Amino acid sequence: MANNIIDNNNDQIWQKGRDSFMEWKMDMWKYYSITHKYHANCNPMSTAKLDELIGLLKLNPGSAVLDIACGKGEMLARLAERYEVSGVGVDISPYFVADTEQKLQERVPGARIEILNMDGADYRHGQSFDLAMCIGASWVYKGHRGTLRALKAMTKPGGLVLVGEPFWLKAPDEAYLAAESYTRSIYGTHHENVLVGEDEGLVPLYTMASNRDDWDRYETLQWYAAEKYAAEHPDDPDVPEILARVSNGRTSYLRWGRDTFGWALYLFQKGTHVD
Ligand SMILES: C[S@@+](CC[C@H](N)C(=O)[O-])C[C@H]1O[C@@H](n2cnc3c(N)ncnc32)[C@H](O)[C@@H]1O
Numbered sequence: 192m193a194n195n196i197i198d199n200n201n202d203q204i205w206q207k208g209r210d211s212f213m214e215w216k217m218d219m220w221k222y223y224s225i226t227h228k229y230h231a232n233c234n235p236m237s238t239a240k241l242d243e244l245i246g247l248l249k250l251n252p253g254s255a256v257l258d259i260a261c262g263k264g265e266m267l268a269r270l271a272e273r274y275e276v277s278g279v280g281v282d283i284s285p286y287f288v289a290d291t292e293q294k295l296q297e298r299v300p301g302a303r304i305e306i307l308n309m310d311g312a313d314y315r316h317g318q319s320f321d322l323a324m325c326i327g328a329s330w331v332y333k334g335h336r337g338t339l340r341a342l343k344a345m346t347k348p349g350g351l352v353l354v355g356e357p358f359w360l361k362a363p364d365e366a367y368l369a370a371e372s373y374t375r376s377i378y379g380t381h382h383e384n385v386l387v388g389e390d391e392g393l394v395p396l397y398t399m400a401s402n403r404d405d406w407d408r409y410e411t412l413q414w415y416a417a418e419k420y421a422a423e424h425p426d427d428p429d430v431p432e433i434l435a436r437v438s439n440g441r442t443s444y445l446r447w448g449r450d451t452f453g454w455a456l457y458l459f460q461k462g463t464h465v466d
Contacts, residue, residue: 213432213435213436213439216429216432217429217432217433218429220283220284220285220286220287221286221429222429222432222433222436223284223286223287224284224286224287224290225416225417225420225433226413226417226433226436226437227262227263227412227413227416228416228419228420229412229415229416230263230409230412231263231265232262232263232265232266232326233262233263233265233287233327234262234326234327234355234409234454235401235406235408235409235410235454236355236399236401236405236409236454236456237404237405237408238265238269240399240405241265241266241269242269243399244397244399244456244458245266245269245270245273247396247397247458248270248274248322248351248353248458250270250274250276250321250322251274251321252274252275252276253275253276253277254274254276254277254278254321254322255276255277255278255318255319255320255321255322256270256276256277256278256279256320256321256322256323256324257278257279257281257316257320257322257324257342257345258278258279258281258324258325258326259281259314259323259324259325259328259331259341259342260281260282260283260311260325260326260327260328261280261281261282261287261291261306262282262287262291262326262327263287263290263291263294264280264287264290264291264292264294264295264306266324266326267280267291267295267304268294268295268298268299270322271295271298271299271302271304272298272299275302276302276304276321276322277302277303277304278303278304278305278320279304279305279306279307279314279316280304280306280307281306281307281309281311281314282306282307282308282311283308283309283311284308285308288306288307288308291306292306310331311325311328311331311332312331312332316345319345319346319347319350320345320346320347320350321346321347321350321351322346322350322351322352322353323342323343323345323346323350323351323352323353324342324352324353324354325338325341325342325354325355326353326354326355326456327355327356327454329354329356334377335354335356335378335379335384335387336387336390336391338354338356339352339354339388339391339393339459340391342354343392343393343461346461347461348461348462348463349460349461349463350460350461351396351458351459351460351461352388352393352460352461353456353457353458353459354456354457354459355454355455355456355457356378356384356454356455356457357378357452357453357454358378358379358380358381358383358384358453358454358455359375359378359379359380359451359453360450360451360452360453361450361451362375363375363447363451363452364447364451366447367443367446367447367448367451370443370447371443381398381400381453381455384455384457385398385457388457388459392461392462393459393460393461393462394459394460394462395457395458395459396458396459396460397457397458398455398456398457398458399455399456400453400454400455401453401454401455403449405454406449406452406454407449410440410441410444410448410449413437413440414437414441417433417437418434420433421433421434
Protein backbone atom coordinates (compact mmCIF):
# COMPACT_ATOMS: atom_id res chain seq x y z
CA MET A 192 0.00 0.00 0.00
CA ALA A 193 1.21 3.52 -0.71
CA ASN A 194 3.16 5.20 2.06
CA ASN A 195 1.08 8.37 1.89
CA ILE A 196 -2.19 7.31 3.52
CA ILE A 197 -1.46 9.91 6.17
CA ASP A 198 1.33 12.30 5.35
CA ASN A 199 2.23 13.32 8.86
CA ASN A 200 5.89 12.53 9.08
CA ASN A 201 6.68 16.20 9.30
CA ASP A 202 8.75 17.63 12.13
CA GLN A 203 7.49 21.16 11.73
CA ILE A 204 3.85 20.23 12.09
CA TRP A 205 4.54 18.25 15.24
CA GLN A 206 6.66 20.94 16.78
CA LYS A 207 3.91 23.54 16.41
CA GLY A 208 1.48 21.55 18.49
CA ARG A 209 -2.05 22.27 19.46
CA ASP A 210 -1.47 25.36 21.60
CA SER A 211 0.47 27.42 19.13
CA PHE A 212 -2.09 30.25 19.26
CA MET A 213 0.07 31.96 21.88
CA GLU A 214 3.64 31.51 22.98
CA TRP A 215 4.10 29.62 26.23
CA LYS A 216 5.13 31.87 29.08
CA MET A 217 4.22 29.50 31.90
CA ASP A 218 5.51 25.96 32.42
CA MET A 219 3.55 23.87 29.90
CA TRP A 220 3.54 20.79 32.16
CA LYS A 221 2.18 22.82 35.05
CA TYR A 222 -0.65 23.95 32.75
CA TYR A 223 -1.60 20.39 31.80
CA SER A 224 -1.34 19.27 35.40
CA ILE A 225 -3.81 22.00 36.45
CA THR A 226 -6.24 21.48 33.58
CA HIS A 227 -6.23 17.69 34.00
CA LYS A 228 -6.48 17.64 37.78
CA TYR A 229 -9.90 15.94 37.74
CA HIS A 230 -9.20 13.54 34.85
CA ALA A 231 -8.35 9.95 35.75
CA ASN A 232 -7.15 9.15 32.26
CA CYS A 233 -6.00 12.08 30.16
CA ASN A 234 -7.81 11.17 26.97
CA PRO A 235 -11.39 11.33 25.69
CA MET A 236 -12.46 7.83 26.76
CA SER A 237 -14.58 6.88 29.74
CA THR A 238 -12.97 4.62 32.34
CA ALA A 239 -15.88 2.18 31.88
CA LYS A 240 -15.05 1.80 28.19
CA LEU A 241 -11.37 1.52 29.04
CA ASP A 242 -12.18 -1.38 31.35
CA GLU A 243 -14.10 -3.10 28.57
CA LEU A 244 -11.04 -2.90 26.36
CA ILE A 245 -8.71 -4.02 29.15
CA GLY A 246 -10.89 -7.11 29.55
CA LEU A 247 -10.17 -8.06 25.94
CA LEU A 248 -6.40 -7.91 26.39
CA LYS A 249 -6.39 -11.16 28.39
CA LEU A 250 -2.78 -10.76 29.53
CA ASN A 251 -1.04 -13.44 31.58
CA PRO A 252 0.05 -12.52 35.11
CA GLY A 253 3.53 -11.02 34.99
CA SER A 254 3.16 -9.82 31.39
CA ALA A 255 5.50 -6.96 30.54
CA VAL A 256 3.82 -3.73 29.41
CA LEU A 257 5.21 -0.46 28.13
CA ASP A 258 3.25 2.80 28.26
CA ILE A 259 4.88 5.67 26.39
CA ALA A 260 3.38 9.00 27.53
CA CYS A 261 1.62 7.24 30.40
CA GLY A 262 0.02 10.44 31.74
CA LYS A 263 -1.27 9.95 35.27
CA GLY A 264 -0.79 6.18 35.03
CA GLU A 265 -4.43 5.15 34.99
CA MET A 266 -3.91 2.52 32.30
CA LEU A 267 -0.90 1.04 34.11
CA ALA A 268 -2.77 0.96 37.42
CA ARG A 269 -5.79 -0.79 35.86
CA LEU A 270 -3.59 -3.31 34.04
CA ALA A 271 -1.68 -4.07 37.25
CA GLU A 272 -4.94 -4.44 39.21
CA ARG A 273 -6.45 -6.79 36.66
CA TYR A 274 -3.47 -8.77 35.37
CA GLU A 275 -0.60 -8.14 37.82
CA VAL A 276 1.53 -6.87 34.97
CA SER A 277 5.08 -5.60 35.31
CA GLY A 278 6.60 -2.99 33.05
CA VAL A 279 7.63 0.55 32.28
CA GLY A 280 5.80 3.87 32.07
CA VAL A 281 7.42 6.90 30.46
CA ASP A 282 6.25 10.50 30.60
CA ILE A 283 7.91 13.84 30.02
CA SER A 284 5.82 15.70 32.61
CA PRO A 285 7.30 15.69 36.13
CA TYR A 286 3.81 16.43 37.48
CA PHE A 287 2.24 13.39 35.81
CA VAL A 288 5.16 11.17 36.78
CA ALA A 289 4.65 12.14 40.43
CA ASP A 290 0.88 11.49 40.08
CA THR A 291 1.57 8.07 38.52
CA GLU A 292 4.03 7.05 41.22
CA GLN A 293 1.58 8.03 43.93
CA LYS A 294 -1.31 6.23 42.21
CA LEU A 295 0.65 3.01 41.77
CA GLN A 296 1.84 3.17 45.37
CA GLU A 297 -1.74 3.55 46.61
CA ARG A 298 -3.50 1.07 44.31
CA VAL A 299 -0.91 -1.58 43.46
CA PRO A 300 1.90 -1.30 46.01
CA GLY A 301 4.71 -3.65 45.16
CA ALA A 302 3.87 -3.78 41.45
CA ARG A 303 7.06 -4.08 39.42
CA ILE A 304 6.45 -1.02 37.28
CA GLU A 305 9.21 1.48 36.66
CA ILE A 306 8.23 5.07 35.89
CA LEU A 307 10.68 7.18 33.89
CA ASN A 308 10.51 10.96 33.57
CA MET A 309 11.88 11.52 30.07
CA ASP A 310 11.05 12.16 26.44
CA GLY A 311 9.45 9.00 25.10
CA ALA A 312 11.38 9.38 21.84
CA ASP A 313 14.62 8.84 23.78
CA TYR A 314 13.44 5.71 25.56
CA ARG A 315 15.50 2.65 24.58
CA HIS A 316 14.08 -0.69 25.61
CA GLY A 317 16.19 -3.34 27.23
CA GLN A 318 13.46 -5.93 26.76
CA SER A 319 10.50 -6.75 24.50
CA PHE A 320 6.97 -6.25 25.79
CA ASP A 321 3.76 -8.28 25.68
CA LEU A 322 1.85 -5.02 25.28
CA ALA A 323 3.29 -1.72 24.06
CA MET A 324 1.09 1.39 24.22
CA CYS A 325 1.14 5.05 23.36
CA ILE A 326 -2.26 6.55 24.01
CA GLY A 327 -2.85 10.09 22.83
CA ALA A 328 0.72 11.19 22.18
CA SER A 329 1.68 10.07 18.66
CA TRP A 330 3.70 13.27 18.19
CA VAL A 331 6.38 11.48 20.23
CA TYR A 332 7.06 9.37 17.13
CA LYS A 333 6.03 12.01 14.56
CA GLY A 334 2.61 10.57 13.89
CA HIS A 335 0.46 7.47 13.79
CA ARG A 336 2.63 5.41 11.45
CA GLY A 337 5.82 6.25 13.32
CA THR A 338 4.15 5.31 16.60
CA LEU A 339 2.97 1.95 15.32
CA ARG A 340 6.43 1.23 13.91
CA ALA A 341 8.21 2.16 17.14
CA LEU A 342 5.83 0.17 19.33
CA LYS A 343 5.93 -2.84 17.03
CA ALA A 344 9.72 -2.89 17.31
CA MET A 345 9.40 -3.08 21.11
CA THR A 346 6.72 -5.82 21.12
CA LYS A 347 7.26 -9.57 21.30
CA PRO A 348 6.07 -11.67 18.34
CA GLY A 349 2.37 -12.31 18.95
CA GLY A 350 2.20 -9.38 21.41
CA LEU A 351 -0.18 -6.43 21.40
CA VAL A 352 0.16 -2.82 20.27
CA LEU A 353 -2.35 -0.27 21.55
CA VAL A 354 -2.52 3.36 20.42
CA GLY A 355 -4.96 6.23 20.92
CA GLU A 356 -5.16 8.47 17.88
CA PRO A 357 -7.37 11.27 16.54
CA PHE A 358 -9.23 10.93 13.25
CA TRP A 359 -11.35 13.21 11.10
CA LEU A 360 -15.08 12.70 11.49
CA LYS A 361 -15.51 14.91 8.42
CA ALA A 362 -13.34 17.14 6.25
CA PRO A 363 -12.06 19.92 8.55
CA ASP A 364 -12.86 23.59 7.91
CA GLU A 365 -9.93 25.64 6.72
CA ALA A 366 -10.58 28.02 9.63
CA TYR A 367 -10.28 25.13 12.07
CA LEU A 368 -7.02 23.97 10.50
CA ALA A 369 -5.65 27.51 10.73
CA ALA A 370 -6.79 27.98 14.33
CA GLU A 371 -5.12 24.75 15.43
CA SER A 372 -2.09 24.96 13.11
CA TYR A 373 -3.12 21.61 11.64
CA THR A 374 -2.97 20.37 8.08
CA ARG A 375 -5.55 17.95 6.73
CA SER A 376 -2.89 15.30 6.35
CA ILE A 377 -1.73 15.46 9.97
CA TYR A 378 -4.49 12.95 10.82
CA GLY A 379 -6.34 10.27 8.90
CA THR A 380 -9.88 9.01 8.91
CA HIS A 381 -10.80 6.16 11.26
CA HIS A 382 -10.51 3.77 8.33
CA GLU A 383 -7.11 5.16 7.37
CA ASN A 384 -5.83 4.75 10.93
CA VAL A 385 -6.62 1.03 10.73
CA LEU A 386 -5.15 0.73 7.23
CA VAL A 387 -1.86 2.22 8.38
CA GLY A 388 -1.60 -0.52 11.00
CA GLU A 389 -2.29 -3.19 8.40
CA ASP A 390 0.24 -1.54 6.12
CA GLU A 391 2.80 -1.88 8.92
CA GLY A 392 2.09 -5.61 9.09
CA LEU A 393 -0.11 -5.47 12.20
CA VAL A 394 -3.39 -7.34 12.59
CA PRO A 395 -6.30 -5.09 13.62
CA LEU A 396 -8.04 -6.68 16.62
CA TYR A 397 -10.34 -4.00 17.97
CA THR A 398 -11.16 -0.30 17.94
CA MET A 399 -13.05 1.78 20.48
CA ALA A 400 -14.06 5.32 19.47
CA SER A 401 -14.93 8.19 21.79
CA ASN A 402 -18.49 9.42 21.63
CA ARG A 403 -19.80 12.90 22.38
CA ASP A 404 -20.14 12.19 26.10
CA ASP A 405 -16.54 11.05 26.26
CA TRP A 406 -15.36 14.14 24.42
CA ASP A 407 -17.50 16.57 26.41
CA ARG A 408 -16.23 15.08 29.66
CA TYR A 409 -12.62 15.33 28.52
CA GLU A 410 -12.88 18.90 27.22
CA THR A 411 -15.18 20.50 29.72
CA LEU A 412 -13.47 19.01 32.77
CA GLN A 413 -10.56 21.23 31.72
CA TRP A 414 -12.78 24.34 31.92
CA TYR A 415 -13.94 23.25 35.36
CA ALA A 416 -10.42 22.56 36.62
CA ALA A 417 -9.06 25.86 35.31
CA GLU A 418 -11.83 27.94 36.88
CA LYS A 419 -11.46 26.16 40.21
CA TYR A 420 -7.71 26.68 40.15
CA ALA A 421 -8.10 30.37 39.32
CA ALA A 422 -10.54 30.84 42.21
CA GLU A 423 -8.28 29.00 44.64
CA HIS A 424 -5.00 30.63 43.48
CA PRO A 425 -5.87 34.27 42.70
CA ASP A 426 -2.25 35.34 43.24
CA ASP A 427 -0.69 32.86 40.80
CA PRO A 428 0.72 34.99 37.94
CA ASP A 429 0.02 32.10 35.53
CA VAL A 430 -3.75 32.33 36.00
CA PRO A 431 -4.40 34.75 33.06
CA GLU A 432 -2.50 32.47 30.67
CA ILE A 433 -4.28 29.39 31.97
CA LEU A 434 -7.70 30.97 31.46
CA ALA A 435 -6.76 32.35 28.03
CA ARG A 436 -5.62 28.93 26.82
CA VAL A 437 -8.69 27.20 28.16
CA SER A 438 -10.95 29.82 26.60
CA ASN A 439 -9.25 29.37 23.23
CA GLY A 440 -9.62 25.59 23.47
CA ARG A 441 -13.28 25.95 24.40
CA THR A 442 -14.03 28.10 21.36
CA SER A 443 -12.22 25.76 19.02
CA TYR A 444 -13.93 22.69 20.46
CA LEU A 445 -17.45 24.13 20.39
CA ARG A 446 -17.09 25.81 17.03
CA TRP A 447 -15.42 23.02 15.11
CA GLY A 448 -13.78 20.21 17.07
CA ARG A 449 -16.94 18.67 18.51
CA ASP A 450 -18.26 17.87 15.02
CA THR A 451 -14.94 17.33 13.26
CA PHE A 452 -12.44 15.64 15.51
CA GLY A 453 -12.77 11.99 16.49
CA TRP A 454 -10.53 9.87 18.67
CA ALA A 455 -10.17 6.13 19.08
CA LEU A 456 -8.15 3.39 20.67
CA TYR A 457 -6.69 0.98 18.12
CA LEU A 458 -5.63 -2.48 19.25
CA PHE A 459 -3.35 -4.45 16.94
CA GLN A 460 -1.47 -7.73 17.20
CA LYS A 461 2.05 -8.26 16.00
CA GLY A 462 2.48 -11.38 13.89
CA THR A 463 4.22 -14.37 15.41
CA HIS A 464 6.95 -14.43 12.73
CA VAL A 465 10.15 -12.53 13.55
CA ASP A 466 10.84 -9.65 11.11
C1 LIG B 1 -3.17 13.29 25.98
S1 LIG B 1 -2.10 12.87 27.31
C2 LIG B 1 -2.29 11.11 27.36
C3 LIG B 1 -1.82 10.51 28.65
C4 LIG B 1 -2.11 9.02 28.85
N1 LIG B 1 -1.56 8.20 27.81
C5 LIG B 1 -3.60 8.80 28.97
O1 LIG B 1 -4.20 8.35 27.98
O2 LIG B 1 -4.16 9.08 30.03
C6 LIG B 1 -0.52 13.10 26.57
C7 LIG B 1 0.65 12.72 27.48
O3 LIG B 1 1.86 12.80 26.74
C8 LIG B 1 2.88 13.26 27.60
N2 LIG B 1 3.96 13.70 26.71
C9 LIG B 1 3.97 14.76 25.86
N3 LIG B 1 5.09 14.78 25.13
C10 LIG B 1 5.82 13.69 25.54
C11 LIG B 1 7.07 13.16 25.16
N4 LIG B 1 7.80 13.75 24.21
N5 LIG B 1 7.51 12.04 25.76
C12 LIG B 1 6.78 11.45 26.74
N6 LIG B 1 5.59 11.91 27.15
C13 LIG B 1 5.10 13.01 26.54
C14 LIG B 1 2.19 14.32 28.43
O4 LIG B 1 2.89 14.65 29.59
C15 LIG B 1 0.86 13.62 28.69
O5 LIG B 1 0.95 12.82 29.83
